[in-house]
Amino acid sequence: MAEPAMAEPGHEPDRIVREAPAKLNLTLAVIRRRADGYHALHSVMVPLSLADTVTVSLARVSAPPSQKGLGDSTAEFDSTARLDSLAISGFEVSGVGQNLVLRAIVRARAAVSETWPSAPALPPPLAAELVKRIPIASGLGGGSSDAASALDAALEAWDATLSIDRALAVAMALGSDVPFFLASGAARISGRGEFVDPLPDLKGRQPAVLLVTPRVAVSTREVFEAFSRGVRPIHPEAAQDVSERLAADMAAGLRGVALLGRAAELATSNDLLPASVAVVPTLLPFRIALARLLALPVGQSGSGPTCWTLYSSLTAARKAARVVEKAIQAGMLPDIGHGPPFVVATTILTRPAASPADRATSPADDNRGHRVPRGGDNVAVSEPESPTNGSVGESAEQDER
Ligand code: C5P
Secondary structure, rough: OOOOOOOOEEEEOOOEEEEEEEEEEEEEEEEEOOOOOOEEEEEEEEEEEEEEEEEEOOOOOOOOOOOOOHHHHHHHHHHHHHHHHEEEEOOOOOOOHOOOHHHHHHHHHHHHHHHOOOOOOOOOOEEEEEEOOOOOOOOOHHHHHHHHHHHHHHHHHHOOOOHHHHHHHHHHHHHOOHHHHHOOOOOEEEEEEEEEEOOOEOOOOOOOOEEEEOOOOOOHHHHHHHOOOOOOOOOOHHHHHHHHHHHHHOOOEEEHHHHHOOOOHHHEEEEEEHHHHOOOOOOOHHHHHHHHHOOOEEEOOOOOOOOOEOOOOOHHHHHHHHHHHHHHHHOOOOOOOOOOOOEEEEEEOOOOOOHHHHHHOHHHOOOOOOOOOOOOOHOOOOOOOOOOOHHOOOOOOOOOO
């Protein structure tokens, strides 16, 4: 692939920079528990302007020399992976070794090495940097987004590509939300998270979003376990109905202003709400107090604890953020975490305007600044629930609802 004539944002010759956006679940319906222990979902998810930044470059160390084939060289693979590094700034993140950025690089290397032209040499070690702005374990998908960005940036650093099927398999192995971030845009999510059907951006002005995240880490696994034990909404089908209607209306060109009119029903259309409260009971009084303070419906993203409210403009959302910050200082919101909640006004992110490169169809030109094909039709990951979708690990499901 030809080198660009000069460095562009996100495509510097030595450092590959990716913005890793947060996600918001506008709806989250849990359809049933599957035989593999995961839950089949129906969710409308949108990316947000709030983003981490992932930067990847070739590490300034020489990779261990490779003389053998890969099949018998797990140790060699491990020693190359040990030379990958990650520096984190911003939000405090514990356990760099467990960070999804490093895991994404290791899995990307394994996937790439199968077709690596310099085999038996391995794709070389990478030095990654992560600037965390999205609070961790907050229901905003920050770790998953970092992983998707790291996968994409690693491929670019190695000048490698993966088919969308291989990329999706890597993404699913990293986490259920990761495939969404390969698609860069609003999407209807189904299956365990592997079926990502892109939806058009909302028409007209994008709603702004106020995020209020109490500093309590909520374990997604524990929340789903509580759901499995029967901690569920009173009306079991309601969230799915709202979610399907929203997806259909967005597919037909829903306007941003119309989304605002649905805030009340969206705010209650998260089937994990009761389970999140079962895991962290203080979330309930916190959300009630926040709704009273803002006099607006307050929803929850994913398994929480992030609370959201929608506004017609960023100015209005910023004003609300100041109201919340003052209320926190005045002790008007329950003090439920290890410190004051994270408060930010952000917007729903739209896809970049199509450029001629975006419309290219040849695989060589189809990277659009990304190594994993993204957006539009590229990640229309076939029909949900179809038995032919086994390529990313879908197993036979069992309806336990
Ligand atoms: O896939 P991920 O690692 O993000 O999921 C964390 C946990 O949440 C899983 O171990 C599983 O217990 C639960 N989960 C689920 N159904 C999903 C997604 C996650 O039960 N669709």
